[in-house]
Amino acid sequence: MTILGLPLLHISFKYRPNRVPVPAKGVIAIGQFACGILTISQFGIGVVSISQFTIAGWALAQFAVAYSMIAQIGIFVHEGHGQIVKSIAELMRML
Numbered sequence: 001m002t003i004l005g006l007p008l009l010h011i012s013f014k015y016r017p018n019r020v021p022v023p024a025k026g027v028i029a030i031g032q033f034a035c036g037i038l039t040i041s042q043f044g045i046g047v048v049s050i051s052q053f054t055i056a057g058w059a060l061a062q063f064a065v066a067y068s069m070i071a072q073i074g075i076f077v078h079e080g081h082g083q084i085v086k087s088i089a090e091l092m093r094m095l
Contacts, residue, residue, distance in 0.1 A: 003027050006036065 001008045010026030012034075021033050029036030032043065039046035042053065049056035052063065059066035064074035071082040080087065 010036070 004027075007026040009028045010024045010030070012022045012024040012031040014022050016022060022031075023029075023033035023035055024031035024039075024041070025035050027037045028040075029038070029044070029046065030040045032041060034041035034044045034051075035046065037047045039049045039051060039054070039056070041049070041051045044051035044054045045056065046054070047057045049058070049064075049066075050060045052061060054061045054064050054066070056064065056066045056069070059069040059071060059074070061069065061071045061074065064071040064076075066074065066080070067077045068079045069076050069082070069085070071080065071085055073084045074080055074082060074086075075091065076085060076087055
């Protein structure tokens with residue numbers, strides 16, 4: 001089943017013969033590398049992302065750049081919580 005041309009669920013932990021990883025791409029994307037609406041990954045790009053490293057609208061991550069997030073280290077636009085998190089506005093004032 002597809003939604004907006006993306007598979008509803010794509011899970012990928014495989015590599016091509018030349019050792020290039022195959023990213024998971026889908027509405028729900030799960031893998032070491034993932035891109036989608038909801039991503040669960042080590043490296044992810046998504047609207048909602050649970051990842052170690054991510055770029056997202058909303059993120060739960062170790063390292064994140066997001067609109068809103070909970071992260072150990074990150075940069076946010078609207079709201080962020082975590083150990084070392086800074087808003088983009090705060091970073092701009094520092095310059």
